[in-house]
Amino acid sequence: MLLLISPDSVEEALDCAQAAEHLDIVDVKKPDEGSLGANFPWVIRAIRDAVPADKPVSATVGDVPYKPGTVAQAALGAAVSGATYIKVGLYGCTTPEQAVDVMRGVARAVKDYRPDAFVVASGYADAHRIGCVNPLALPDIARRSGSDAAMLDTAVKDGTRLFDHVPPDVCAQFVRLAHEADLLAALAGSVTVEDLGALTRIGTDIVGVRGAVCEGGDRTAGRIQPRLVAAFRAEMDRHARECAAAVATAS
Numbered sequence: 058m059l060l061l062i063s064p065d066s067v068e069e070a071l072d073c074a075q076a077a078e079h080l081d082i083v084d085v086k087k088p089d090e091g092s093l094g095a096n097f098p099w100v101i102r103a104i105r106d107a108v109p110a111d112k113p114v115s116a117t118v119g120d121v122p123y124k125p126g127t128v129a130q131a132a133l134g135a136a137v138s139g140a141t142y143i144k145v146g147l148y149g150c151t152t153p154e155q156a157v158d159v160m161r162g163v164a165r166a167v168k169d170y171r172p173d174a175f176v177v178a179s180g181y182a183d184a185h186r187i188g189c190v191n192p193l194a195l196p197d198i199a200r201r202s203g204s205d206a207a208m209l210d211t212a213v214k215d216g217t218r219l220f221d222h223v224p225p226d227v228c229a230q231f232v233r234l235a236h237e238a239d240l241l242a243a244l245a246g247s248v249t250v251e252d253l254g255a256l257t258r259i260g261t262d263i264v265g266v267r268g269a270v271c272e273g274g275d276r277t278a279g280r281i282q283p284r285l286v287a288a289f290r291a292e293m294d295r296h297a298r299e300c301a302a303a304v305a306t307a308s
């Protein structure tokens with residue numbers, strides 16, 4: 058499982074750089090503009106310059122409306138600024154067709170510019186609270202639009218977590234659907250170390266985290282702490298070892 062950490066500024070990205078050996082993807086966002094709030098192009102550029110060259114930089118394009126042209130242009134802006142993972146939160150899409158429209162535009166805009174870019178279609182585990190597409194529709198939306206990964210995050214950061222809205226067995230179904238479509242499955246949403254066992258067992262490819270590695274567990278007032286990133290990674294590695302041992306024993 059890959060670890061994606063979301064700094065909100067160049068300063069926090071430098072903290073991530075200190076913990077670079079423990080993480081896999083640096084994900085630029087602006088949490089005060091929403092769950093997948095988009096940051097400024099110059100912040101993405103500065104963060105790309107600040108983190109080691111072998112760490113991919115991801116950027117969120119926002120909790121986007123159903124405006125395929127606008128979103129495609131914004132996604133290209135993130136790619137031009139140096140992000141190679143482009144994450145789009147399909148907040149304003151109420152049907153799978155709308156979501157496919159948006160993601161098709163994003164995939165084309167981004168991959169015409171940079172064919173090796175990685176496009177992530179993100180829905181929300183608490184979609185029922187905001188009226189957007191159902192979480193289990195995401196893998197098919199990602200497949201039909203030419204995206205590379207299907208993701209879930211939570212839209213409302215009120216202390217509830219991914220599994221409060223989409224229990225582990227349904228997340229497992231999400232991962233299965235993504236894998237059947239040849240996509241990576243990414244899961245996030247106030248994930249804590251307590252969730253890592255289940256996330257590992259169900260075969261999650263990417264876990265996205267911010268709050269759990271911020272001081273006091275506070276994703277808005279707290280700042281990312283390199284020691285918390287290291288501790289989180291150590292727990293991920295422990296679960297990966299336990300899972301591998303259980304598989305070996307069973308076979």
Ligand SMILES: O=C[C@H](O)COP(=O)(O)O
Nearest residue numbers: 063245247265266267268
């Ligand atoms: O992409 C992942 C998000 O940054 C998750 O943030 P969170 O762990 O604070 O919900």
